[in-house]
Amino acid sequence: MKVALIGIGKIAQDQHVPAIHSSPDWELAATVSRKGSVAGVPAFDDLDRFLKERPDVPVVSLCMPPLPRFDYARAALLAGRHVMLEKPPGATLAEVHELEALARDRGLSLYATWHSRMAHAVAPAKAWLADKTIARGHITWHEDVRKWHPGQDWVFEPGGMGVFDPGINALSILTEILPRPVHLRQARLEFPSNRQTPIAAQLEFSGQITADFDWRQEGPQTWDITVETTEGTLALRTGGNVLEIDGRVVAGQSTIMGEYPALYARMAELVRTRSSDVDLSPMVHVSDALMLGRREITDAFHF
Numbered sequence: 001m002k003v004a005l006i007g008i009g010k011i012a013q014d015q016h017v018p019a020i021h022s023s024p025d026w027e028l029a030a031t032v033s034r035k036g037s038v039a040g041v042p043a044f045d046d047l048d049r050f051l052k053e054r055p056d057v058p059v060v061s062l063c064m065p066p067l068p069r070f071d072y073a074r075a076a077l078l079a080g081r082h083v084m085l086e087k088p089p090g091a092t093l094a095e096v097h098e099l100e101a102l103a104r105d106r107g108l109s110l111y112a113t114w115h116s117r118m119a120h121a122v123a124p125a126k127a128w129l130a131d132k133t134i135a136r137g138h139i140t141w142h143e144d145v146r147k148w149h150p151g152q153d154w155v156f157e158p159g160g161m162g163v164f165d166p167g168i169n170a171l172s173i174l175t176e177i178l179p180r181p182v183h184l185r186q187a188r189l190e191f192p193s194n195r196q197t198p199i200a201a202q203l204e205f206s207g208q209i210t211a212d213f214d215w216r217q218e219g220p221q222t223w224d225i226t227v228e229t230t231e232g233t234l235a236l237r238t239g240g241n242v243l244e245i246d247g248r249v250v251a252g253q254s255t256i257m258g259e260y261p262a263l264y265a266r267m268a269e270l271v272r273t274r275s276s277d278v279d280l281s282p283m284v285h286v287s288d289a290l291m292l293g294r295r296e297i298t299d300a301f302h303f
């Protein structure tokens with residue numbers, strides 16, 4: 001199947017392009033980006049022109065930041081294209097509901113991707129937890145915003161989500177592996193004095209689940225989830241890619257490079273079966289944290 005990548009920036013170059021090139025299902029047939037392009041691939045700098053001139057490309061994958069994504073997704077669906085959305089799937093919940101209804105009405109596939117759910121050890125972790133009684137759980141998601149979002153001021157603008165941009169990856173795993181849903185009870189959000197979104201957050205959920213997100217960690221990065229049960233302790237390391245039970249590695253691989261190939265395989269399946277996959281539960285928790293969180297001001301942040 002032919003696919004066009006829209007919004008050629010960091011994640012398109014780091015993950016989408018290699019995943020498409022290595023897939024037996026997909027051919028990268030075009031790019032749409034105001035400045036970016038991919039060597040050897042026909043490039044458009046305007047979506048409307050692409051939609052008009054390339055009716056042979058049935059699928060588009062949107063890789064730009066969340067704020068502008070709705071307009072691109074809506075235009076593509078109205079032009080009869082199947083749509084794949086980077087995470088988080090939009091800037092608001094309502095706009096994603098609108099896209100979902102539009103795709104349904106037109107018989108098109110919409111895929112709100114969560115790349116961390118495709119990490120190697122998420123499915124085994126979910127299977128292990130399915131029949132356990134959970135006592136408590138904790139997420140530690142500490143990374144360096146300068147490394148993963150170099151100079152990207154949009155992450156600190158309204159709609160950029162701040163530290164929830166990576167934190168939502170942890171929440172996408174949590175909502176996948178827990179046998180029962182949880183809800184947010186309270187949150188503390190740290191906003192740099194010169195920015196519109198938080199750089200750190202501490203969350204407390206029902207079911208004794210807590211989370212600590214921080215975007216100021218230099219050196220080794222930490223993406224860990226631990227869940228204590230009456231029958232042992234589960235730890236997911238490396239962003240869901242390695243599973244330990246009671247300190248012993250039992251599944252997974254210490255690499256994040258399997259996630260995007262798995263997303264594209266899933267999109268191929270959705271298009272073939274004319275179905276959609278839109279789960280907004282990770283974004284509901286972020287939205288709740290921004291509604292409920294106590295706001296504190298911290299040091300100004302500059303890239």
Ligand code: NAP
Pocket residue numbers: 007008009010011012032033034035036063064065066068086087088115148149152165
């Ligand atoms: P980015 O490099 O800042 O943006 C990607 C591209 O989107 C830009 O190069 C730009 O291309 C286009 N774009 C930016 N603003 C736009 C606007 N207002 N209207 C239209 N196009 C615009 O961001 P990114 O790091 O790739 O992140 C994009 C998405 O991927 C985010 O939702 C993020 O959460 C997700 N993601 C990122 C990472 C990561 O490590 N950075 C990892 C996983 C997922 P043109 O200027 O050429 O149009």
